[in-house]
Amino acid sequence: MKSIKALLFLIFIQAVLVSCAKQSSPTGGPRDEDPPKLIESNPKDQSLNTKPEQIKLTFDEFVALENANKGVVITPRIDKDKIEFTALKNTVLVNLNQDLEDSTTYVFDFQKAVVDLSEKNPAENLKIVFSTGTSIDSLNISGNINFYYPENKEDYKNVLVGVYPLTDTTDVFTAQPYYLGQVDTLGNFNISNVKNGSYKAYAWRDLNGNLKGESKSEDYDFMLDTIFLESDISGIQFNLSKADLTPIRIIRSAATGKNFDIVLNRNPIESSVKNQDVGKNYFFSTSDKRIRIYSKTAVKDSIAFNISVLDSVGFKKDTLIWGKFPESERKPEKLExxxxxxxxxxxxxxxxxxxxxxxxxxxxxxxxxxxxxxxxxxxxxxxxxxxxxxxxxxxxxxxxxxxxxxxxxxxxxxxxxxxxxxxxxxxxxxxxxxxxxxKRENLADEIKGQILNARPPFIVQLIDNKDEVLREIYVDKGNHYSFKLVEPGTFKIRVIEDLNGNKRWDPSNFIQKRHAERVFYFKGEEEKSEIILRGGWTLEDQDINASRKTGKN
Structure with missing residues (x-):
């Protein structure tokens, strides 16, 4: 009996020791609302003439890492795939596993990647700066981000600003930037400790976390002018929007039943099919990356058509295609x-x-x-x-x-x-x-105003609370707009500065070095964009200020 009690006692002691040795969040007691505080770092912040192989951070409590590979911003460019982040008790280790450049200032901005173990409070203003040379680079580049087509709630999460030396042959779509900055919740950015020199600058929403832009899926913008950095530069403006840079092209063409199909790699915004009988014996339709040419009758010989397609960023494809319209037993599609x-x-x-x-x-x-x-x-x-x-x-x-x-x-x-x-x-x-x-008596009489700090022509859109365009007018002269007899509701007013007069919004084209046409919105008191209209109301002086252009203003 004593041996059994002794055995149970030993098992209990072992369980207690294992429990004490395991790093876990404590239970019970008051909620920990204090973020972890940095006690010591090696190398120390602002150190000179140092080339560490490892960075060690010591905190006043147990900590953990939250998505460090993406959350820690390191400048200038470094091979992040080689870096190993480790959190153990109250220590964070960063093993670099690579050589650092000479006479270079490095910034490790941990943002919200280091959190306490219990309540996940992130360490505040956690940044380590050191130089492999004799001085710390201290120049700053700062500015603001805007979206031409914002979501219902402004969200700057994952928006980055990248700076590349002018001599660098890469860009935002081919390589990670040399200097990198994260945009805050108000749309502002600041890149610190930059070396004087000449740079190219970009901004993008980094949805996949690869620190590069993806034109097919991510909003982005770019500066056309070079940044000559000799002193701090502020007030840089980026206006983000989507613009797929994949040039439009014809993948294949072939007869489909009695018709002739031309298959494209993407949907065109404009397409034309021409020969002397189009509109008489031949007609066409477009859908799902396809142009289909229809003939009223079967034709023995091949027929030449001039095909022209234009994509959203302005790439155009013109070609001559010979179409065939044979007899076919294939059942036609239903009319829908x-x-x-x-x-x-x-x-x-x-x-x-x-x-x-x-x-x-x-x-x-x-x-x-x-x-x-x-x-x-x-x-x-x-x-x-x-x-x-x-x-x-x-x-x-x-x-x-x-x-x-x-x-x-x-x-x-x-x-x-x-x-x-x-x-x-x-x-x-x-x-x-x-x-x-x-009914006329239920309609608002009018909403009108001026468009300021931009030049016509303008596309002015009245947008309902479902973000759908309810009304649209084209202002080709002057700067006044007016919507009359509007159904009551809550609206936004959007303006497109249609500089080329093609009556549609044109996105940017990075290859052709062309910015997107400006898009801006009415902003009332407290920068609110919603306008409430009641029956019988007339709203005057609803003036719309154009957004700032991309670049250093």
Whole structure:
């Protein structure tokens, strides 16, 4: 019996010792709200003439590391893949595993990577600066970040600013920067301890954490001018937006059934197919990185078409392609239709029907607007038009609804077989779409103002609380804008400075060294962008200040 008790006692003691030896968060007691404090570092902050193989940090409590490989910002450029970060009790070790450059100031900014073990409070202002030479570089580069198309809540998380020596042949898309800075929660950045010299500068949202920009998926911007750094530089502005730099190209082309397909590597924003019979015997449509050419009849010989496609950043591809339109037993695709149902309107009713294929005929006898059980408005040829005669796939219906029609809901109706496409397919189901007629007394009268510190032409957009463009006007002269008879609600106003006059926003093109067209928003009191409109209201002097241009202002 005594031997059993002795054995149990030994097991208990061993368990206690193991528990004491294990590094873990303490339980119970008051919440620890104090961040860990640095007691000692080796090398010491601001040290000169040192080339450490390891950096050792000692704190006043047990600590842990949170995503150190991404969270610790090291400048100038160093091979971060070779670095090993370790946290043990109250010590953080950084094994560099590489040689440092001569006469160079290094900055290890730990940001929020070092936290206490219990409550994960990050160490504050934890930065170690040392030089392998006889002096510490002390110049600063600072500025601000803006998004042309911001999210509902400004989020600067993962936004970086990188600086490259002018002699460096790499850039933000090919290599990590020589100097690197993290943007704070207010959109400001500061890169410290930079050596005097000439530099290129970039900013980007580093979503994948590889410290390089990805034009296909990440917002970015770049300075066109060189930074000549002889003293501190402040006030640099970056305006981030997406711009895919992959040039558009044709991957392949081939007959598909009776039609001819041209497959692209990306969707174009503009496309044209030309020969003397396009719009008569041949029509085309675009969808899902594809241009499909349709022929009314089978053709024995190959037909030449001039193909032109333009992508979002301005890369263009022009080529001559020979299309084939053979006889085929392949069953044609069904005719499909999408329609802008659910829109509200006052007097001017604009209806759009988008088809997946060109339309060759419309049966107007079965196309009409119904506003009560016994009353209809017949749709005739004068009320409709196709936006592009070479495509014939977007049908627009425009008509004015008189005030004498007091019904709130109007319904577009099209029976089955109302539309026939170029392949002889009819819509096999009836089409219905509802539109709501607004009452004049419920509308806001007007919202108007001026656009300041920019030059026309402007695209001015009224955006609803779903971030959708409700109304759009084009101001080609002057700087005044106005939206009249607006449905009550909460809105934003966005302005695009359309300098080239093509009536769309053009993103940046890094290869062509061209900045994106400026995009800016109305900002009211306390920099709030929302505008509340009530029925009968008129809002004047809603002036919109242009955002700063990219660069040193």
């Amino acid at each position: 239709t999408s329609i802008n149902s659910g829109k509200n309107f006052y007097q001017n009713l604009e209806i759009e029907l988008k088809f997946n294929k060109p339309i060759q005929a419309v049966n107007f006898d079965s196309l009409y607007i119904q506003y009560d059980t016994a009353s209809i408005i017949k749709i005739n040829e004068k009320m409709v038009n196709f936006s592009d005669s070479s495509r014939m796939d977007l049908l627009k219906i425009n008509l004015i609804i008189p005030d004498s029609i007091t019904k709130e809901i109007l319904t577009l109706r099209a029976a089955d077989s109302t539309f026939i496409d170029i392949e002889g397919q009819y819509n096999d189901k009836k089409i219905e779409a509802n539109y709501r007629k607004l």
